[in-house]
Amino acid sequence: MITVEELSFSYTNKPFISNMSFQVRKGEVFGFLGPSGAGKTTLQKILTGLITTYRGSAVLNGVECKTHSKSFYENIGVDFEYSTLYEKLTAYENLQFFGSLYAKNVRNIDDLLESVGLQNDGDKKVSEYSKGMKSRLNFIKALLHDPAILFLDEPTSGLDPTNSRIMKDLILHEKKCGKTVLLTTHNMLDAAELCDRVAFIVDGTIKALDTPHNLIMQKGAASVKYTYYDGTEHTGQCSLTKTAEDQLLMSLLKNNAIRSIHSSEPTLNDIFIEVTGRTLK
Amino acid sequence: MKAVRLNFMQMLRQMKHDPMLLAITFTPILIGILLRFGIPFAETQLTNYMEMECVISPYYELLDLLLILFTTTMFNLVAVMVVLEEADEHLISYLSVTPLGKTGYLFSRFGLTGIISLVISILVFAMFHLTNINVIMLLGVVVTSAVQGIGTAMLIVTFSANKVEGMAIGKFTSLFTLGALVPFFKNGRVQYVFSVLPSFWLSKAVKQSSASFLLIAILIVAVWIFLLAKRFTEKLF
Numbered sequence: 001m002i003t004v005e006e007l008s009f010s011y012t013n014k015p016f017i018s019n020m021s022f023q024v025r026k027g028e029v030f031g032f033l034g035p036s037g038a039g040k041t042t043l044q045k046i047l048t049g050l051i052t053t054y055r056g057s058a059v060l061n062g063v064e065c066k067t068h069s070k071s072f073y074e075n076i077g078v079d080f081e082y083s084t085l086y087e088k089l090t091a092y093e094n095l096q097f098f099g100s101l102y103a104k105n106v107r108n109i110d111d112l113l114e115s116v117g118l119q120n121d122g123d124k125k126v127s128e129y130s131k132g133m134k135s136r137l138n139f140i141k142a143l144l145h146d147p148a149i150l151f152l153d154e155p156t157s158g159l160d161p162t163n164s165r166i167m168k169d170l171i172l173h174e175k176k177c178g179k180t181v182l183l184t185t186h187n188m189l190d191a192a193e194l195c196d197r198v199a200f201i202v203d204g205t206i207k208a209l210d211t212p213h214n215l216i217m218q219k220g221a222a223s224v225k226y227t228y229y230d231g232t233e234h235t236g237q238c239s240l241t242k243t244a245e246d247q248l249l250m251s252l253l254k255n256n257a258i259r260s261i262h263s264s265e266p267t268l269n270d271i272f273i274e275v276t277g278r279t280l281k
Numbered sequence: 282m283k284a285v286r287l288n289f290m291q292m293l294r295q296m297k298h299d300p301m302l303l304a305i306t307f308t309p310i311l312i313g314i315l316l317r318f319g320i321p322f323a324e325t326q327l328t329n330y331m332e333m334e335c336v337i338s339p340y341y342e343l344l345d346l347l348l349i350l351f352t353t354t355m356f357n358l359v360a361v362m363v364v365l366e367e368a369d370e371h372l373i374s375y376l377s378v379t380p381l382g383k384t385g386y387l388f389s390r391f392g393l394t395g396i397i398s399l400v401i402s403i404l405v406f407a408m409f410h411l412t413n414i415n416v417i418m419l420l421g422v423v424v425t426s427a428v429q430g431i432g433t434a435m436l437i438v439t440f441s442a443n444k445v446e447g448m449a450i451g452k453f454t455s456l457f458t459l460g461a462l463v464p465f466f467k468n469g470r471v472q473y474v475f476s477v478l479p480s481f482w483l484s485k486a487v488k489q490s491s492a493s494f495l496l497i498a499i500l501i502v503a504v505w506i507f508l509l510a511k512r513f514t515e516k517l518f
Contacts, residue, residue, distance in 0.1 A: 048378045050518060070284075070380045084375035086291075088298045097291055101284045101379045 001026040001149065001180045002047065006056035009046060009204075017042060017054070017204040029171070029181040031191040033268075034201035035278050040184045043201070044151055047182070048078055061149065074104055077147035081154040081184075083134040084141070087127040091118060091137050094126060095144060102145040112140040116166060131158045139167060143174070150174060153184045168194060188268040198268070202276045215271050226261040228252050233259070284381040288389040292363050302359050309352040309401065313409030316348055320411060341411035343465045346487050348409065349402045349423055350458045350480060353430035356398035358451050360390050361437045364517070365447045368438075373517050383518055391431050399427040414487065421495045422483060425502075429479040432502040432509075433457065439513045464488050477501065 002024035009017040017039045024030045032040045045051040046058050052066035059065070063072055085094050092109060099106035113119045116136035126134065135158055142150060155171065156164040171194055175181060185191050191198050192212040200208040208215060222240040226249060227233055238246040240263055252258045272278075296302040320337060327336040337344075367373050377383045402423040406414075414422070433454045441447035460478030464485045475481040479498040486494035 050374075050377055050383075070382055070385070073378055073380045073382065076378060078375065078378045080371060080375060082371050084371045086295075086372065087370055088295070097287070098375075098379065100287050101376075101381050103283075103380065 001028070001061065002030075002182070003059045004047075004057070007043075007046065007054055007058055008056055009042060009051065009054040011042075015204060017046075019056075020204070020206055022199060022206060022209055024180060024182065026180055027175065027178050028196045029175050029183060029194050031195035031198035032182065032184045032201055033186070033188070033191055033198050033272060034276075035186075038201045039204040040201055041153070042204075044078075044153065044182070044184060048076060048151060049073075071103075074102060074145065075148040076151065077142035077145065077149070078151045079139050079142040079153060079155055081157060083126075083138055085126045085134060085137060088125060090123050090125055091129070092122040094137070095141060098141055099144045104145055106144045107146055109144075112143060115170060116140055117163070132160060132163050135159055136163060136167065139170070148179060150179055150181045151184075152181060154186065155183070156185075156187060156190055164190075188272065192268045200272055200276055202278055208271075208275045212268050215275075216265055216268060222263055222265040224249070224261065224263050226252065227259045228257050229259055284379065285385045285389045285393070288376065288381050288386065289393045292360070292390065292394075295363050295366070296359065299362075302362055305355050305359050308355055309348070309405050312351055313348055313405045316344055316411065317409035320344060340465055342414070342487050343461060343484065345406065345410050345412050345414065346422065346461055346484055347458065349406055349426050350429075350461060350483070352402040352405050353395075353398040353423075353426045354433065354455060354458060356394055356401065357391070357430035357434040358437075360394040361434045361441075361447055361451065362444055364390050364434075364438055365441055365444045368517060369443055377518055383514075387517075391434055394434075395427045395431045398430055399423050402426060415490075418487070418490060418492065421492050422487060425479065425483055425486075425495045425498045428499055428502050429483070432479070432505040435506060435509045435513050439509050439516055460484065479505075 004023070005021050007017060007020040008015060020043070032043065034040050042051065046054050047060055047065055049065045049068045049072060054066065057064065061072075061075055063069075065072075085091075086097070089097070091113065095109045095112065099109070110119065110122070113122050116139065118133060118136060118140075121129070121133065126137065129137065135155070139152075139155055142152070150171075152171065156167050159167060168190065171181060171183070181194075183191070183195060195212060197209065197211050198215070199206045210218070223237055224240050224243055225235065225237045227235050236246070236248055236252075238249060243249060266274075296306070320341075324335070324337045328334065364373070367376075373386060376386050381389070403419065406419065406423075436454055437447055437450045441450050457478050458480045460475045460481035461484035463472050463475045463481050465488060472481075479501045482494045482498035482501065486492060486498070
């Protein structure tokens with residue numbers, strides 16, 4: 001669906017994106033993870049045809065991004081991190097207008113509003129919407145023309161847990177319908193939950209690319225932490241793969257002397273820090 | 282073309298929500314009425330009072346030209362205000378990734394506005410003119426004026442961070458039309474100090490009835506647009 005080969009781009013003389021290569025399969029949720037200024041937004045601009053002065057190749061849906069025609073956008077939906085709505089118009093008017101720009105038939109506006117819980121707010125002006133409501137409206141705007149490829153930039157940013165859940169379920173529903181989703185996020189929990197594969201991007205290069213599970217398993221072994229009491233409380237720890245070799249743990253288990261026991265895998269965030277030496281800010 | 286048309290209609294809808302923008306589009310008519318009826322009246326009063334054969338009438342061509350320049354400037358100012366508001370709301374980035382695209386967006390905001398300002402300029406001139414400019418020259422003047430309006434609009438958008446700054450820079454750039462006064466009031470080499478202003482050459486074209494000056498005006502606007510293009514597109518997209 002998307003093939004990027006030896007992609008390089010620079011705003012100045014200094015390279016901003018260097019020699020990037022990856023592929024995204026049809027129906028895959030692919031995550032770009034990286035700190036601010038890593039090149040995620042620039043990469044999205046290249047893939048959506050907004051930046052055309054790159055070197056290398058970026059082919060989306062069989063079309064080289066820098067030589068695309070207008071119809072290229074019939075199959076791309078973009079949900080920017082910020083609101084891209086006419087504040088003086090109602091939600092309904094916004095969706096009607098943006099939908100009218102496409103040649104193909106658009107989805108039913110009432111159904112889309114209902115899918116994000118805005119069915120009773122369609123006639124409200126967007127300027128009266130809260131940040132969360134705008135995020136949800138922004139998201140369904142990207143779905144209006146039923147695109148094959150979705151670019152989502154921080155789709156759950158600013159949402160409360162309930163609405164964040166609704167949004168994630170909608171993304172998973174789109175995936176189930178066969179959509180290819182490119183997700184840009186700082187949120188490692190979202191990435192781990194939603195993405196089939198993730199790419200860690202730092203300083204315009206891909207530092208790691210794999211499934212969240214593989215990344216976690218390759219880079220860090222899960223550990224077991226336990227506490228026990230022998231006059232005072234103590235804590236013990238061993239690798240999950242070497243529990244049988246921990247004599248103390250074995251003896252405590254035999255004597256039912258364990259007060260608490262937990263296994264803990266490293267999070268995607270831990271792996272990101274380990275691989276890139278950077279935090280996600 | 283459908284997307285361009287719909288996006289232009291969207292601009293009209295935004296104007297409907299903003300009384301100031303709506304009012305701006307009617308100002309050329311108000312100025313035209315003032316020019317058509319107020320100036321000849323003032324000329325009669327002044328010539329009687331000063332006992333002179335003419336006072337303002339030698340400048341009627343200039344006033345007609347200023348009316349045309351004012352009309353295109355006002356229409357482009359409306360487009361500028363809408364564009365700056367859309368930039369504030371990040372709408373331009375979004376519209377660029379729809380079938381409208383960057384080119385469609387620019388054409389729906391500046392191209393169509395330029396064409397409409399051109400037609401309105403002709404109508405306003407036809408209704409309120411003080412002199413008779415031949416049709417070929419009139420067409421040349423309105424086309425050049427419309428192109429100059431687009432160049433000025435690009436300048437305002439490029440250097441404004443928001444609508445308020447846009448209004449301020451818009452007022453400043455309206456001074457560029459004053460280049461039209463120079464050929465009527467200054468002779469000799471000193472007048473060419475203003476030769477970087479397209480309005481100067483437009484004015485020379487009208488005063489000397491020479492279309493070649495229009496080409497110089499268009500060339501100067503083309504240089505403006507060339508110099509602004511990179512910063513302008515970076516600002517919008």
